[in-house]
Amino acid sequence: MKTIPLILMGCGGVGCHLLQHIVSCRSLHSSQGLCLNVLGVSDSKSLVVTEDSSNKGLDDKFLMELCRIKRDGGSLSKLGDLGDYRLFAHPELQERILELASQLGGKTGLVFVDCSASSNTVAVLKQVVDMGCCIVMANKKPLTSTMEDFEKLYAYPRRIRHESTVGAGLPVIASLNRIISSGDPVHRIIGSLSGTLGYVMSEVEDGKPLSQVVRAARILGYTEPDPREDLGGMDVARKALILARILGQQINMDTIQIESLYPKEMGPDVMSVEDFMNSGLPLLDKDIQERVEKAASNGNVLRYVCVIEGSSCEVGIQELPKNSALGRLRGSDNVLEIYTRCYSSQPLVIQGAGAGNDTTAAGVLADIVDIQDLFP
Secondary structure, three states: EEEEHHHHEEEOOHHHHHHHHHHHHHHHHHOOOOOEEEEEEEOOOEEEEEEEOOOOOOOHHHHHHHHHHHHHHHHHHHHOOOOOEEEEEEEEHHHHHHHHHHHHHHOOOOOEEEEOOOOOOOHHHHHHHHHOOEEEEEEOOHHHOOOOHHHHOOOHHHHOOHHOOOOOOOOOOHHHHHHHHHHOOOEEEEEOOHHHHHHHHHOOOOOOOHHHHHHHHHHOOOOOOOHHHHHOHHHHHHHHHHHHHHHHOOOOHOOOOEEOOOOOOHHOOOOOOOHHHHHHHHHHHHHHHHHHHHHHHEEEEEEEEEEEEOOOOEEEEEEEEEEOOOOOOOOOOEEEEEOOOOOOOOEEEEEEOOOOOHHHHHHHHHHHOOOHOOOO
8 A cells, every 4th residue: 555645734625625535535545555644734823743653644533523623614723632643833833844844755755735825835845845745736826926936846846736726626737738748839828717707707798797797706605705806817817827937937926917807996905895896896887898898799708818928928808709618618617728839720628617625625636646656
């Protein structure tokens, strides 16, 4: 039986779903001669870890109790009887993580799984990758930090996986890496990489006011509690930056042209969420509707996309043919079109659910299993 020891950083929605997937796939992985050994789990305040790293790790019953506490809004410090496990808080948390990395990184191997939404994990990840550890990420922020941080994390490309940073569980990164490895030059990438904005744009296409669509999306749970986090385009820009850097572009976030669907005068530092929803958002209806009608008169539709071509990378609303893969997009699916020498007139199209904790966690689990050949 091959054992992959791992430490999970971040046990919110995606992290808890990952732990549930690991537990539910025990028999499947066992039949494949594989065992995923969860040595520790951390949230923003605490780390719970097995006392003996050579042991079998945190047991499944304990992991499910941990998930229950997190789902109820609690922290790891609320865990009851720890038995043979230990709880570390700041500042010991990072120190203990690095101890484990030092002990196991170059010997049996260790995977650090970043399912947080924090930019603070990049400092730890840069250190553990030098210690021989592997990294699996759903968190986009380490890869969209400085170019220096990105290059440090990618210094050992065989030991990093991050499929779920772009398109949740869709095989975007793997497909792009295969194309690059084959020597097929990528000329252009265009994609709708926000399930929220994909839903919004396909609904306004049907003549519904933007304000009505955003309110409905918020009720359905498609948006963040403050929808401006989606409407500002920053999440799409992070995904675009990751793709551009994989293609070799030496760029930072401030290089990307980002079109926000709301003006600065309606930003979070000026308007409360409720003021924006009730007073600000309706003022945006007319402009969007006019753009929708103009596109329709040309036989096109509007989509909020990222476009990577040559040395440029931009994010915003584009007018696209109605019969293209992006033009046919409905609902909250993600669609990515990749144009290369081999895929010139007909692009490689990747489409499917690009959001959701369950889908994202499944992508993370697949990444962990994918690196099993690096373990003895």
